Amino acid sequence: MMESFYDVMRRQGISRRSFLKFCSLTAASLGLGPSFAPTIANAMENKPRLPVLWLHGLECTCCSESFIRSAHPLVKDVVLSMLSLDYDDTIMASAGHQAEAIVTEIVEKYKGNYILAVEGNPPLNEDGMFCIIGGKPFVEQLRYAASNAKAIISWGSCASWGCVQAARPNPTRATPVHQVITDKPIIKVPGCPPIAEVMTAVVSYILTFERFPELDRQGRPKMFYSQRIHDKCYRRPHFDAGQFVETWDDEGARKGYCLYKMGCKGPTTYNACSTVRWNGGLSFPIQSGHGCIGCSEDGFWDKGGFYDRLTNIHQFGIEENADKIGMAAAGVVGAAAVAHAAVSAIKRARDNGDKQS
Amino acid sequence: MTIQTPNGFTLDTSGKRVVVDPVTRIEGHMRCEVNVNDQNIITNAVSTGTMWRGLEVILKGRDPRDAWAFVQRICGVCTGTHALTSVRAVEDALGITIPENANSIRNIMQLTLQVHDHLVHFYHLHALDWVNPVNALKADPNATSLLQQSVSPSHPNSSPGYFRDVQNRLKKFVESGQLGPFKNGYWTNPAYLLPPEADLMAVTHYLEALDFQKEIMKIRTVFGGKDPHPNWIVGGVPCAINIDGVGAVGAINMERLNLVSSVINATIEFVNNVYIPDIVAIGGLYKGWLYGGGLSGKNVLAYGDIPDNANNYETANLMMPRGAIINGNLKEVFPVDLRNPDEIQEFVPHSWYSYADEKKGLHPWDGETTPKFELGPNTVGSRTNIQQIDENGKYSWIKAPRWKGHAMEVGPLARYVVGYAAGHTEITDQVKDLLGRLNAPVDALFSTLGRTAARALECQWAAYKMRYFMDKMIANLKAGDSATANTTNWDPSTWPKEAKGVGFTEAPRGALAHWIKIKDTRIDNYQCIVPTTWNGSPRDNEGNIGAFEAALMNTKVEVPEEPVEILRTLHSFDPCLACSTH
Amino acid sequence: MSNQAIGNSKPARHVPRTRPIDRNEVYVYEAPIRLWHWINALAILTLAVTGYLIASPLPSLGGEASDHYLMGYIRFAHFAAAYIMIIGFVFRIYWAIVGNIHARQIFLPPIHKAKWWAGIIYSVRWYLFLVKEPRKYVGHNPLATFGMHFGFIWLTVFLIVTGLALYGEGAGYDSWQYTFFSSWVIPLFGQSQDVHTYHHLAMWGMVIFVIVHVYAAVREEIMSRQSMMSSMFSGWRNFKDDLPMDKDH
Ligand code: HEM
Ligand code: HEM
Ligand code: NFV
Ligand code: SF4
Ligand code: SF4
Ligand code: F3S
Ligand SMILES: [Mg+2]
Numbered sequence A: 001m002m003e004s005f006y007d008v009m010r011r012q013g014i015s016r017r018s019f020l021k022f023c024s025l026t027a028a029s030l031g032l033g034p035s036f037a038p039t040i041a042n043a044m045e046n047k048p049r050l051p052v053l054w055l056h057g058l059e060c061t062c063c064s065e066s067f068i069r070s071a072h073p074l075v076k077d078v079v080l081s082m083l084s085l086d087y088d089d090t091i092m093a094s095a096g097h098q099a100e101a102i103v104t105e106i107v108e109k110y111k112g113n114y115i116l117a118v119e120g121n122p123p124l125n126e127d128g129m130f131c132i133i134g135g136k137p138f139v140e141q142l143r144y145a146a147s148n149a150k151a152i153i154s155w156g157s158c159a160s161w162g163c164v165q166a167a168r169p170n171p172t173r174a175t176p177v178h179q180v181i182t183d184k185p186i187i188k189v190p191g192c193p194p195i196a197e198v199m200t201a202v203v204s205y206i207l208t209f210e211r212f213p214e215l216d217r218q219g220r221p222k223m224f225y226s227q228r229i230h231d232k233c234y235r236r237p238h239f240d241a242g243q244f245v246e247t248w249d250d251e252g253a254r255k256g257y258c259l260y261k262m263g264c265k266g267p268t269t270y271n272a273c274s275t276v277r278w279n280g281g282l283s284f285p286i287q288s289g290h291g292c293i294g295c296s297e298d299g300f301w302d303k304g305g306f307y308d309r310l311t312n313i314h315q316f317g318i319e320e321n322a323d324k325i326g327m328a329a330a331g332v333v334g335a336a337a338v339a340h341a342a343v344s345a346i347k348r349a350r351d352n353g354d355k356q357s
Numbered sequence B: 001m002t003i004q005t006p007n008g009f010t011l012d013t014s015g016k017r018v019v020v021d022p023v024t025r026i027e028g029h030m031r032c033e034v035n036v037n038d039q040n041i042i043t044n045a046v047s048t049g050t051m052w053r054g055l056e057v058i059l060k061g062r063d064p065r066d067a068w069a070f071v072q073r074i075c076g077v078c079t080g081t082h083a084l085t086s087v088r089a090v091e092d093a094l095g096i097t098i099p100e101n102a103n104s105i106r107n108i109m110q111l112t113l114q115v116h117d118h119l120v121h122f123y124h125l126h127a128l129d130w131v132n133p134v135n136a137l138k139a140d141p142n143a144t145s146l147l148q149q150s151v152s153p154s155h156p157n158s159s160p161g162y163f164r165d166v167q168n169r170l171k172k173f174v175e176s177g178q179l180g181p182f183k184n185g186y187w188t189n190p191a192y193l194l195p196p197e198a199d200l201m202a203v204t205h206y207l208e209a210l211d212f213q214k215e216i217m218k219i220r221t222v223f224g225g226k227d228p229h230p231n232w233i234v235g236g237v238p239c240a241i242n243i244d245g246v247g248a249v250g251a252i253n254m255e256r257l258n259l260v261s262s263v264i265n266a267t268i269e270f271v272n273n274v275y276i277p278d279i280v281a282i283g284g285l286y287k288g289w290l291y292g293g294g295l296s297g298k299n300v301l302a303y304g305d306i307p308d309n310a311n312n313y314e315t316a317n318l319m320m321p322r323g324a325i326i327n328g329n330l331k332e333v334f335p336v337d338l339r340n341p342d343e344i345q346e347f348v349p350h351s352w353y354s355y356a357d358e359k360k361g362l363h364p365w366d367g368e369t370t371p372k373f374e375l376g377p378n379t380v381g382s383r384t385n386i387q388q389i390d391e392n393g394k395y396s397w398i399k400a401p402r403w404k405g406h407a408m409e410v411g412p413l414a415r416y417v418v419g420y421a422a423g424h425t426e427i428t429d430q431v432k433d434l435l436g437r438l439n440a441p442v443d444a445l446f447s448t449l450g451r452t453a454a455r456a457l458e459c460q461w462a463a464y465k466m467r468y469f470m471d472k473m474i475a476n477l478k479a480g481d482s483a484t485a486n487t488t489n490w491d492p493s494t495w496p497k498e499a500k501g502v503g504f505t506e507a508p509r510g511a512l513a514h515w516i517k518i519k520d521t522r523i524d525n526y527q528c529i530v531p532t533t534w535n536g537s538p539r540d541n542e543g544n545i546g547a548f549e550a551a552l553m554n555t556k557v558e559v560p561e562e563p564v565e566i567l568r569t570l571h572s573f574d575p576c577l578a579c580s581t582h
Numbered sequence C: 001m002s003n004q005a006i007g008n009s010k011p012a013r014h015v016p017r018t019r020p021i022d023r024n025e026v027y028v029y030e031a032p033i034r035l036w037h038w039i040n041a042l043a044i045l046t047l048a049v050t051g052y053l054i055a056s057p058l059p060s061l062g063g064e065a066s067d068h069y070l071m072g073y074i075r076f077a078h079f080a081a082a083y084i085m086i087i088g089f090v091f092r093i094y095w096a097i098v099g100n101i102h103a104r105q106i107f108l109p110p111i112h113k114a115k116w117w118a119g120i121i122y123s124v125r126w127y128l129f130l131v132k133e134p135r136k137y138v139g140h141n142p143l144a145t146f147g148m149h150f151g152f153i154w155l156t157v158f159l160i161v162t163g164l165a166l167y168g169e170g171a172g173y174d175s176w177q178y179t180f181f182s183s184w185v186i187p188l189f190g191q192s193q194d195v196h197t198y199h200h201l202a203m204w205g206m207v208i209f210v211i212v213h214v215y216a217a218v219r220e221e222i223m224s225r226q227s228m229m230s231s232m233f234s235g236w237r238n239f240k241d242d243l244p245m246d247k248d249h
Helices: A006-010 A016-029 A034-046 A062-067 A075-082 A094-107 A138-147 A156-162 A194-210 A236-241 A251-255 A322-356 B066-070 B081-094 B100-129 B141-151 B160-175 B196-218 B218-224 B255-283 B412-421 B425-438 B448-478 B531-536 B547-552 B562-571 B577-581 C031-054 C071-098 C114-127 C142-171 C176-187 C191-225 C229-234
Strands: A052-057 A083-088 A115-119 A153-156 A187-191 B001-003 B010-012 B016-018 B032-038 B042-049 B302-309 B319-323 B344-347 B380-381 B385-388 B399-401 B498-507 B508-520 B521-530 C025-027 C235-240
Touching: A016 B160, A052 A138, A052 B032, A062 A156, A062 A194, A075 A083, A075 A194, A075 B196, A083 A094, A094 A138, A115 A138, A115 A156, A115 B577, A153 A156, A153 A194, A156 A187, A187 A194, A236 C071, A251 B385, A322 B032, A322 C142, A322 C191, B010 B042, B016 B385, B016 B562, B032 B562, B042 B547, B042 B577, B066 B081, B066 B508, B066 B521, B081 B100, B081 B498, B081 B508, B100 B196, B100 B218, B100 B255, B100 B448, B141 B160, B141 B196, B141 B255, B160 B196, B160 C031, B196 B218, B196 B255, B218 B255, B255 B425, B255 B448, B302 B412, B302 B498, B302 B508, B319 B412, B319 C191, B412 B425, B412 B508, B425 B448, B448 B562, B508 B531, B521 B531, B531 B547, B531 B577, B547 B562, C031 C071, C031 C191, C031 C229, C071 C142, C142 C176, C176 C191, C191 C229, C229 C235
Parallel strands: A052 A083, A052 A115, A115 A153, A153 A187
Antiparallel strands: B001 B010, B016 B032, B032 B042, B302 B319, B344 B399, B380 B385, B498 B508, B508 B521, C025 C235
């Protein structure tokens, strides 16, 4: 018999009432109305656990670290009662060929019925040998594990976009998952790392509603990635008022003014930080005084300094932003016009002189 | 054929070769190969870092003030320690000082990491080497409750009903046939020695610790905005403090300080009531398994960390010990100079990198990172399907760092050995107390278990030091100083044309340093030597083996096909491969 | 039918270009064009100034946030001017269809005609002081047409498209701006920040256009054989001599 999430909660001494409360909290955190709570409750009570293979490529494991910080649901409940996390080299008991055997078993036994979660990405240079698993390139393991998967979750900016190892000059040719696996539905959950509760919400959404969340054009769940940090930032009134932190620890910093001038990328970053916030809703980068660095956006490493408002434009060299380029060009054109005017005037004077003489 | 290594190990490659790839329950990707003789004793060990991302290459030409964010992504497990090391390196290069409060906050964040990382490592990465969750099903919850009360009388969760609940949950889990992360474990291996009650207690704490660890990191979320990967700045910390002014709600205020304070208290309690008693209980039952000493009784290295007062990185001001011990001589602690070109050097004859002259080592200020993937002639298999690595050729993405030519072990045990030798009283008291409770000699420290025990002691030490810095900061605020950042040299136009610096920390896994060269306000060279670079180091051109390889030597494996003992010893270092190769 | 026409006192369409010039004045810029020109010029001025201030805001104000709305007003001015510019541009396209022949000149440069390209070269030579006399045109000279088409029309389209894409981000998923612009423009550029960057860069493109354009207008008023600046006020183009028109455009 498979144990359901509800069984677990009951045995933990959790009353039916608090269980239902949990379900409505989950519904709320998923951005769903309270009417969805019974659906969630039903799902939690009856579902067997969905097999998951969680692979790691080139990455830093911060996505896993974030995942274990989830407060609702607790990660212990996710792992013991919601999913069957059959392969995850960071926490699994077995190693070596006993570990590798699990991938084969799941791929064969659960054709089309398991989820492949990917943290990190495959490097393609050097025949993929910048990331080796079982003596072979990681990209082979990835392709094999994807072959029978129902869908893929690309955790974090590594799997979704490439992230830090793909920053210029991307020495290993680290490549996001969707560019390697092109024949499976892929849910991107970007962020470096993504918020824990967003990660577990995506998982519970799939389990609860037996479908994938609605995605935007870039493959991200709309429920968490359809607005910018800036749209829901609690410092927004200071932005609108024109009240900015001008230097670290100045008067404005101590009053919680807007961090726009310190390079905040909130206006260009789609993520749920300013609403869901981090570590159980405690804070998020801006609340703790540092601008958003845009960590859930494609290529955010290569957009210029984290403390500059204006982006670098690489075609013009590493340190050039739109103002530098534009002002320089306008300056040149302006100077040319002045020079041209001067020559014109001289010429006209001379021509007039010619006519008069 | 036997080879004698200069650092005192006898390698024999004649026996059966056992390959473990992937090595799991670590961060990142690693492979291990050992030879075992007919008594199943390891006679040769090879450890291979199997990933590389090229952060040192990526950093070239970037703004030094951004470097922390890049290097922080070297690792999400020891998250932030690289960032701290980086801002220190940049501050060192540019002569930037930080305010006292920034020092306290940075220390609290670093200590929080130590506590968190050690706790998670022990329960979620290491414990399954000693604890058998399947065996826990046989436990009597009443007896487990008694055991819990005897090892930790003040832990509130100790009733028979509590343990019965956990056991039932575990039972259903196992009966479901979907074993999840416990699948294919070595649960019938004779190397597991705990009675079912101890197994049940430990599994229960696996779950408790999983719940609790996320609380600890709230501290870093308050100061750094999120965790993993909180935010830092060169010149201080980004969070401003405002305890009573207008708009204080927009900064670190009394409510935030209270939050941090209460988490610190809960952390101290958890470590005292759960982690330390478990180490004593489990350690006591495995006391006879004294393999895995490796380099720990010979060569250990620590850089020191946790400056008491801001901007003073002298040994005397560092609350974590600093120094090197050579050839097991605890009577002499050598000073360590990170700037001296002859002390720390990295070698690549067995690493997948090329140097102009591979016979030489390079000091990190002149370091080079040029990848070169090639396999030795005796590799079994092919370039993209390695069945057996050839350790006589290049065989790892990890470079081989050496201190004055010596392979060194770093980490909690190294710090505790250096601290013990240096007469660091907090450390000697803790060590003597633990050895007394286990009734074990000092030499027992130089082992796999010693490493695991030192980590627990350090976790406890760090928890108390969090309180120390919290109190210190409050006193400073009371005295009227609420500064958190120094922006005098924030603007690159104030920088010299060329500068170089080094920053160091004691990361959870050991001594960590970053060396930076700045030219025309941009990064000219950036080199990291990371704890797992030291411990996971491949051989050097003299043939010295690194700490992982040394620790595996002479270990008996009960069932060579089930590498529990190999995992035990490797895990005792808490390997982090993303860190080691970066 | 000829592609060239000369107006007379009454705005007339499709007057054969071969018709001899009977007076030294031609009606070129109809009133709506003139009105559009000056409204557009003001809108762009506003957009450039406010756009610059959006990217590099003024020094901070003290006091309560609820007492101020400076950034809000600047952004509002930007968006208001933007919509004026957009509506004007749509109108300008409409007028290109219904207006006189000059009204479509900058939309349809005769890039398929070698003579037109030769005219550009001639104009360039004139500006480089290599020829003594400029040619005489009723509408824009070929170089001006070229500049207007590529340096103004397309730049304007670019600014409008990227601007609306940015606007859609704030207006939200359900807005028409998001649906018709943000949804494809942002992925096309990679991410939102890149759209800001190129929108911003395009501002500088427009600034350069205006510098060159205003300089040329003033200079041609003085140096060329026809009126310039005043034409944009009165609509009439005065010719300073009776020599025949150049026929390449
Ligand atoms: C933001 C500023 C401006 C923009 C974007 C702009 C744009 C334009 C455009 C698109 C045309 C072509 C009209 C058509 O053929 O439909 C034009 C014509 C003209 N503009 Fe402007 N204009 C600006 C400012 C000015 C100013 C300040 C002056 C006066 C000093 C000026 C003088 C003229 C003149 C004289 C013409 C007619 C040129 C000719 O026939 O070749 N413009 N302008
Ligand atoms: C001549 C035309 C225009 C110029 C020169 C101009 C200039 C600028 C500049 C320099 C910025 C700052 C970009 C940055 O670095 O973030 C900006 C932002 C913006 N512009 Fe424009 N713009 C023009 C037309 C438009 C149009 C037609 C729209 C359409 C609605 C528009 C909408 C916006 C929006 C929404 C922003 C972002 C505001 C914010 O981030 O708060 N702009 N513009
Ligand atoms: N080795 C290592 Fe780290 C640590 N501790 C870094 O410096 O883990 Ni990822
Ligand atoms: S996305 Fe960021 S946090 Fe996640 S693994 Fe990659 S680098 Fe780490
Ligand atoms: S702090 Fe950043 S996200 Fe918040 S209002 Fe200011 S610019 Fe927007
Ligand atoms: S930096 Fe990342 S964590 Fe959120 S506020 Fe910005 S997306
Ligand atoms: Mg290095």
